[in-house]
Amino acid sequence: MTNPSASHDIFDPLLDVPPVAANAYGRLADCVKRLFDTTSDILFVQAEALLALEAAAASLARPGLAAVNVVTSPYGAYFGAWLRRGGAAVTDVVAEPGQPAEAAAVAAAITELGKVDLVAVVHAEAANGSLNPLDEVASLAREAGALLVVDAVASAGGHPLDIDALGIDLCVLGPQKALGGPTGLSMVAVSQRAFSAMADAARPAPSLLSLLDIKEAWLDRGRGALPGTPPPLEFRALGAALDRLEAEGLPARIARHQRAARASRAGLRALGVAPWIADDGRASALVTAAPVPEGIAADDLIDAAARFGVSLGRGFGDIEHRLVRFDHTGVRAAFPPVLANVVAYGAALEELGQRVDLGAAAAAVTAAWQKEG
């Protein structure tokens, strides 16, 4: 006990939180639906987004399901593993380490299989800064008549995402990246077609991984009763994040992330360093990845930047030691963090014996930021 004399009748905003009422829960779902302008149903998964992805796979997988699964980070690899666990026959289309997928490789996998029931892809990666060719993958999935599952956990709020126009059947959204919200819950937009497919799947029931269980407990009962016990702190934080997003506007939020990415990339090039993702059109607006030069240890680079008070993200998965990440999601999609990331990375490289142009980098970030004011 940190304070044995504390009285229990003093209101504590972290402990004495009113429960989430059914109508407030429904309003949050409606707000997500309105913001993303989709006819799909919005379900909440009361856990971080990785669990929502696992639930999507668990809810759709069945023996005999033929899936093409695009892998551009560990997240895609997990998704394939979860589909296989449910008996699906999964063809992974694996991109070069840390790079975006090639639509042609996805097309070739679909052609080779002949019949494909499901295509899964991550939209934009926070793990390595790549942006997958979602439009092309979506049209390939439509042509094949396959269900389309998209991990938009990171991209929602950072890239344009038209769930209905792309024909996304199941779209997982995460509040804590570009949406600037809490980490402990996530959203899934589910089409009628995806619900129908779930009815044919090897349904895990009763299970917190079953999206059909959530639908039946909540949607099919007119949203009058809650599916489980929503964590009130997380739901209140989501409400605050959505209020902030509505005030800013989704297009402005997306533009702010795009601006942060362009300024970061301009800064890197002016330093004299090529961004990890070479092509601007294939780079994510959530994080900008910068290379760890040959002969330098990623940890030394991260430690040197930390001495400037800047926290560079470590690489993730098979490219763990080859890149560092500048996080510019949510409130970090702003001039001060973007400038600090580039300059601290450059200063760290300089300390470790590399030749960079810090002044040119700062000027380039500033000019790129100003240009889009």
Ligand SMILES: *Cc1c(COP(=O)(O)O)cnc(C)c1O
């Ligand atoms: C962050 C992220 C996840 C995982 O989200 P958590 O909330 O950390 O579980 C999944 N997919 C992508 C593309 C992400 O960027």
